[in-house]
Each structure stands twice: as C-alpha cells, then as structure tokens.
Amino acid sequence: MAAAAPLQSLKEEATCCICLEYFTEPVSVECGHAFCLSCITQCWEALEANFPCPQCMETSQNKTLRPIRLVANMVETLKQLHFPNATPQEENMCREHEEKLKLFCKDDQRPICVICRESKGHRSHTVLPIPEAAQEYKDKLYSQMEHLKKELKEMQEWGEEESRKASELEGNIMKQRENILSTFEHLKQFLEKEKQQLLSRLEKEQEEKMKKIQEKLTPLEKQQSTHRSLITELERKCQQQDVDLLKDVKSVLSRCSEVKALKPQEDAPGMETPLLSTTRHAHLQEKLTELKETFPAEMDWRYVKSCERE
Structure with a gap:
C-alpha cells in the first residue's frame, strides 16, 4: 500500500484535469499547467482573446500551446510499465482504498472513492459524482468565459469609440489650425496693404502741405529781406549829419510807407489735420x-x- 502512494501520485501528475484521463498530446499554457491538446482546444474554441487557464483561471493574451514531450513519454511509460493492459479509466483508482474514483469532494477539491466518502475526513463534506461535478465546473467555466467575452466586447467597443473620438479630434484640430493660419495670413496681407496705402497717403499729403507752406514762405522771405534793407538804410540815415539827413528824407519815408507787411493767411481746410485723424x-x-x-x-x-x- 505504501508503494502504491508514489505510483498514484505519479499517475495524478500524468492525468488531465479536464477529462480526468491520461494526457493525450499534452501541451502547456503560459501559466505552466498542462492539458490534453483536444481538451484545451475545445475550452478555447469560442474565444478570440483573454484565454483563461481551466485550472488556475489566469488569462493570457495569446493562444500559445507548447507540446510537452517529457510528459507524453511519461504517460506511455506508465501505461506499459504498471498497467500495460489497462485503460486510462481503469487506472483512475484511489491510492488508499484501490477503488475507482467516482466522487468529487468540493471541500478538498479532489476526486475520491466511495470508501473515502464514508470516512471521517469526508463525511461532513459536500460530495458530488465526478460527471456531475465536472459538468457543474464546466458550466462555471463557460459562464466565466461568456462573462469575459462580454466584457472584452464592451472594452473593444469602448476602445473603438475612443479611437474614433481621437481621430475626429485630430481632424478638427488640423482644420482649426489651417483656419487660424489662413485667417492670420489674410489679416497680415490686409494690414500690410493698409499700411502701405496709409504711408503712401501720408507721404503725398506731406508733399502737398509742404508745397503750400513753401508758397507762403517765399513771398514772406522776400518781404522780410525788403524790411531788413529799409531798416539798415534808416539806421544809417539816423547817423548822418542834420543837413545830410534832410536832403532825401522825404524819399526814404515815402518808400517806407509804400512797404506793406504781409499778414498771416488762414490755412486751407485740412492743413492742420494729421493723417492719424x-x-x-x-x-x-x-x-x-x-x-x-x-x-x-x-x-x-x-x-x-x-x-x-x-
């Protein structure tokens, strides 16, 4: 009986937890647990992403299956060495009572035989027939898969919506950028044109007003020169002797009376108005x-x- 315990442990290691039989084409998933190729393929048949491990429920993004040649060789050796003529179903035996494992203890989470069921260790536990327990947990697995698939679909739809918003936002920003650049370019051209027109008008108005001012200054300067000549002549006359002073004083005074000072003229409308106004x-x-x-x-x-x- 003691020798049977290690053998039974080895057989359990070589058994698929899905079909409860010896591994057939054993493969491992990303978490390291092993299953029959057909069993894990059937479990993942309806999934497109987030593939759960049926044993520990850890999910992986890729459907990565790695063949385990060592386990496959071990299964073949067990079949030939210990039970060469037995089928995998017959080898699912209780290592303690050498009875077939027909029941599943939900408390201990392992298969047991009918004798184990009546033992003190399992008497108060919840026990189900293995097919019934397998179907119960299979339903739970499928329920979890459907829940995960639904969540995955919702997340994909949400991601697609956010991607659409991002793309739409990027397009709107690009259009607004083009509109801003175009608006400021037109504004720049308009202001440059206005600047050149105003500067041209300012220069033209300056020429016109300077011309009018010069037209006033020319006779004014001429008249100022006449006044200075008469003032000089009068100063010399006043310095002469009395006899000399009286000789042509009447002529000098006559010329002085004939000279008339120019009066300031009113500017034409707009002369004092700056262009800025x-x-x-x-x-x-x-x-x-x-x-x-x-x-x-x-x-x-x-x-x-x-x-x-x-």
Missing part, C-alpha cells in the same frame, strides 16, 4: 481695438506687439 485710419484703429478685446483677458497684448516688432 482721418476717417480711414480712425476706422482701422477702432477695428483693431475691437479685435484686441476679443482675445482672452489672460493674453498679454504687449507680448503680441513685441512679436510684431521682431
């Missing part, structure tokens, strides 16, 4: 003020003006 420029300043007020309060307009100077 013209209707066009005043309207432009008004629009610029409105534009500045549309920007957020936290934007430092001085920074914008410094950028324009650069």
Whole structure:
C-alpha cells in the first residue's frame, strides 16, 4: 500500500484535469499547467482573446500551446510499465482504498472513492459524482468565459469609440489650425496693404502741405529781406549829419510807407489735420481695438506687439 502512494501520485501528475484521463498530446499554457491538446482546444474554441487557464483561471493574451514531450513519454511509460493492459479509466483508482474514483469532494477539491466518502475526513463534506461535478465546473467555466467575452466586447467597443473620438479630434484640430493660419495670413496681407496705402497717403499729403507752406514762405522771405534793407538804410540815415539827413528824407519815408507787411493767411481746410485723424485710419484703429478685446483677458497684448516688432 505504501508503494502504491508514489505510483498514484505519479499517475495524478500524468492525468488531465479536464477529462480526468491520461494526457493525450499534452501541451502547456503560459501559466505552466498542462492539458490534453483536444481538451484545451475545445475550452478555447469560442474565444478570440483573454484565454483563461481551466485550472488556475489566469488569462493570457495569446493562444500559445507548447507540446510537452517529457510528459507524453511519461504517460506511455506508465501505461506499459504498471498497467500495460489497462485503460486510462481503469487506472483512475484511489491510492488508499484501490477503488475507482467516482466522487468529487468540493471541500478538498479532489476526486475520491466511495470508501473515502464514508470516512471521517469526508463525511461532513459536500460530495458530488465526478460527471456531475465536472459538468457543474464546466458550466462555471463557460459562464466565466461568456462573462469575459462580454466584457472584452464592451472594452473593444469602448476602445473603438475612443479611437474614433481621437481621430475626429485630430481632424478638427488640423482644420482649426489651417483656419487660424489662413485667417492670420489674410489679416497680415490686409494690414500690410493698409499700411502701405496709409504711408503712401501720408507721404503725398506731406508733399502737398509742404508745397503750400513753401508758397507762403517765399513771398514772406522776400518781404522780410525788403524790411531788413529799409531798416539798415534808416539806421544809417539816423547817423548822418542834420543837413545830410534832410536832403532825401522825404524819399526814404515815402518808400517806407509804400512797404506793406504781409499778414498771416488762414490755412486751407485740412492743413492742420494729421493723417492719424482721418476717417480711414480712425476706422482701422477702432477695428483693431475691437479685435484686441476679443482675445482672452489672460493674453498679454504687449507680448503680441513685441512679436510684431521682431
């Protein structure tokens, strides 16, 4: 009986926990547990992602199955060495009572025989026939799979929706960027055109007003020269002897009375009006003020003006 215990333990290691028979084409999943190739393939048949291990329920992203040649060789050796003529079903025996394992203890989570069921260790435990227990846990496994598949589908749909939002946001941002660049480029061209027109008008108005001022200055300068000559002549006359002073004093006084000083003329309308006060420029300043007020309060307009100077 003592020798049978290690043998029974070895047989359990060579048994698939899904079909409860010796491994057929044993393969391992990512967590390390082994199953028959057909058993694990059937469990994962309806899944596309998140493949759970039927033994520990740890999930893996890929359906990775690795053949275990050592276990396959061990199964063949067990069949030939210990029970060469026995079937896998006949070898599912209780190592303590040498009875077939027909029951499953839910408390200890292992198969037992009918004699184990009546023992003190299992008498108060919940025990089911192995097919019934297998079906119960299979239902739970399938229920978990359906739940995980539903959650996976919801997460995929959520991910697709978020990806759609990200793509839509990226497209909107790109359009807004293009609109901003286009708007400021047109604004830049418009302001440059307005600047050149205003500067041209300013230069033209300066020429016109300077011409009119010069037209006033020319006769004024000529008359000033005449006055200076008469003043000089009168100063010399006053310094002469009395006889000499009286000789042509009447002629000198006559010329003085004939000279008339030029009076200031009123400027033509607009002569004193600077270009900055013209209707066009005043309207432009008004629009610029409105534009500045549309920007957020936290934007430092001085920074914008410094950028324009650069």
